[in-house]
Amino acid sequence: MYFPFLRGKQYELIALRELVSLPLNPSLVSPIVEPIKKNLNTITTAAKALKTIGVKMQLIVNPQYGELKNKTEAILEYIAFQDTSEGIDNLIPSFIIQNQADFLNFRNFRSSSSWKNSGFSLIHLKQIAETEELVSLLAGAEVNANIIHVNQMLTLRRKFRGASSALLSDPFNKQRRNKDYADYADEFFSNDYRYYREEGYSGFGDYLTIGEEYIEGGGLPYAVVLHLTYLDTETGDIRIRHFLSDSNDDTSDTPGKFYEALDKLIAFVIQRQISETIAISKFKEIYENQSYPGLGVIKKLSMMHHLELIQTVMG
Known part of the structure; x- marks a missing residue:
């Protein structure tokens, strides 16, 4: 479970x-x-x-x-x-x-x-x-x-x-500033789904792509980052890729920063042939329509993708 x-x-x-x-x-x-x-x-x-x-x-x-x-x-x-x-x-x-x-x-x-x-x-x-x-x-x-x-x-x-x-567990390696994810662009996330049964556990849990730390609200970001977990087919591990915007010198133009990050996410999904989850389909739709959904929706889609991924690999 x-x-x-x-x-x-x-x-x-x-x-x-x-x-x-x-x-x-x-x-x-x-x-x-x-x-x-x-x-x-x-x-x-x-x-x-x-x-x-x-x-x-x-x-x-x-x-x-x-x-x-x-x-x-x-x-x-x-x-x-x-x-x-x-x-x-x-x-x-x-x-x-x-x-x-x-x-x-x-x-x-x-x-x-x-x-x-x-x-x-x-x-x-x-x-x-x-x-x-x-x-x-x-x-x-x-x-x-x-x-x-x-x-x-x-x-x-x-x-x-x-x-x-x-x-x-909390495998999400949360950084103090969004731009700090540049140093951890792609990293190991978890493989609990593979081993929890043989190690005698009835289930496992995580804090998805948000992390355990509770934060209420927040101001406009200098950098926009999109988090996407994916299955490493060679190792069977779940890894996470962080897609970071490029123009990160001030807090202006959050939608523009979002599309800089989204462009990288879409290219990665196509290159790695990532499975078409509900969230991936929505990210592609947003990319095609050039519509900015807001940071809340972006976090929601990241969580939805992770949850669907975990259910898929468990099944």
Whole structure:
């Protein structure tokens, strides 16, 4: 199972909705979504679309960032309402575990009579002092996914010997400035899809082509960069190519910078005969029409391509 980790931003949720037509395979993909806005309408729309093809959304109930931080009860109530009143039953309460407060939050959930028999997921970002007690709380529970950040994998996997665990990594080599990607034009991304089963994991996840670091907003860029993962057919590894604009001395003419980068992406796709994903088709359409879609759409397409690529290589 592949667990792509997305923040609940507009274009990330739109990416999930637009991939429903692929269709996403419920036996291969189950996205993790961290809600960051009080208005959950976009998550409802995405969850409803995913339900039509049987895909579960791992919805984080104790987000680290945004307007819903420390609003666990409100998110749990939202999940319960969607299930009982709206028939949207594919939202899985998912708890980030990285400190004592997270542990106490989860323990309260497990002791609640209204949720006692409900399925849930855990996402371990750090090992905590209460790990042994946490393990005991899983006994007899319906655990949908037990996902461990790769930085904590060796220690925590030993603790959860009786549980089927997935790994979460951040292979995206994020640079401080866009123009710094010039030094890392093409690099290794991941090969977890090839080895997770033989290494005893039930699944794997990543932060797609965005990276683990959370950034809200941003100004006009000096340089525009497009990120595209692809399969290295010789090694079987997933690599990533960064396509950088050329006129990067100031923040003027973002559309022009975008087309400088897009020209390189299209040439690479043709030269390497990259498979025609939904996102690649859209990039080609944009290139032919010479229409600038905005930076949000560009990030969305990059994520969509990566998600479709991973599902394809897993299948």
